[in-house]
Amino acid sequence: MSTQADHGHELIPRPEQAPDALRAALAIVDPGRLEEMQAMKDEAFAKAVEWQSLSPVRSWVLIWARDIEIARRPDLSSRHARAKGNLEHEDPAIAKEALKELSALLDEAMRAVRE
Structure with a gap:
């Protein structure tokens, strides 16, 4: 486990x-997604062999590091749930704001895992 900035309770x-x-982290913070993670991993490794490139594997690592970052931090997790819940809101302004918030928190989580 690595060190990181203090984001409150983690x-x-x-x-x-x-x-x-x-995988071990996901098993703690969001075990319901383990099958999804494995399927994406299998796909990434197959593409890596086909493309003769590690870029699909690196993408897989970053996607899951980002998603785990969101799940392990209640501040991001609650923002994520709220934004996803409003993506299809009947008020277009609320839906647009939800998309903007979702994009911002995904960027924030990605920056955190790239520190």
């Missing part, structure tokens, strides 16, 4: 960006 420390560490 459910677990930020995991290392390695498949086993990410």
Whole structure:
């Protein structure tokens, strides 16, 4: 587990960006997504072989590091749930604001895991 800036209460420390560490972290913060993670991992590794490039694997690592960052931090997790819940709001202004908020928090989580 790596060190990180203090974002208030965090459910677990930020995991290392390695498949086993990410899987272990996801098993704690969002175990319902483990099958999805494995399916995406299998796809990323298959593409890596096909493309003869590690970029699909690196993308997989970053996607899951970002999603775990959101799940392990209640501040981001609650913002994420609220934004996703309003994406299809009947008021277009609320839906637009939700999309803007979702984009901002995904960017924030990605910046955090790239520190």
